[in-house]
Amino acid sequence: MKRIAFVIDRPNLYGSELHVLKLIEMLKEHYEIHLIAFSEGPLLEKIPKDISVKVIKMSWFSKKSVTSLYKYIKQRGFDYIHGHQPKAICGQRL
Numbered sequence: 001m002k003r004i005a006f007v008i009d010r011p012n013l014y015g016s017e018l019h020v021l022k023l024i025e026m027l028k029e030h031y032e033i034h035l036i037a038f039s040e041g042p043l044l045e046k047i048p049k050d051i052s053v054k055v056i057k058m059s060w061f062s063k064k065s066v067t068s069l070y071k072y073i074k075q076r077g078f079d080y081i082h083g084h085q086p087k088a089i090c091g092q093r094l
Contacts, residue, residue, distance in 0.1 A: 002079040003032045009084070011041035016084045021046055023082070034076065036069070 004027065006020050021043060024033055034052045037044065047053055056069050073081065 001030070001032050003034070003076060004080040004082065005034045005036055005073065005076070005078045007036045007081060007083040008043075009038050011035075011037040011039070011043035013042050013046070017041075017043045020082075020084055024048070024051060031080075034078070036072065038065075 006024065008017060008020060011017060020035070024035065024047065027033060028048065028051060032052075034054060035044075035047060036054050036056060038056055040055060044053055044055070054072060056065060056072065
């Protein structure tokens with residue numbers, strides 16, 4: 001099974017976050033899905049319980065946070081990384 005990571009800055013319940021939620025629902029049967037969020041938020045409560053959610057506390061590119069994100073992504077060997085919002089898109093360039 002392929003692995004996909006969705007990376008979002010703030011897991012709110014607005015347009016781009018709802019888009020990610022729909023993608024997770026559509027793909028959960030065919031992918032091992034991880035959601036990497038840089039903070040807590042209401043979207044995390046909407047994620048099905050069988051989806052792994054990793055919350056990385058990240059101030060704007062602190063060295064510790066970037067290292068943590070990098071290690072998480074590298075250790076899991078994701079096939080795809082899908083980023084939303086400015087921090088998430090910059091973070092996936094690791």
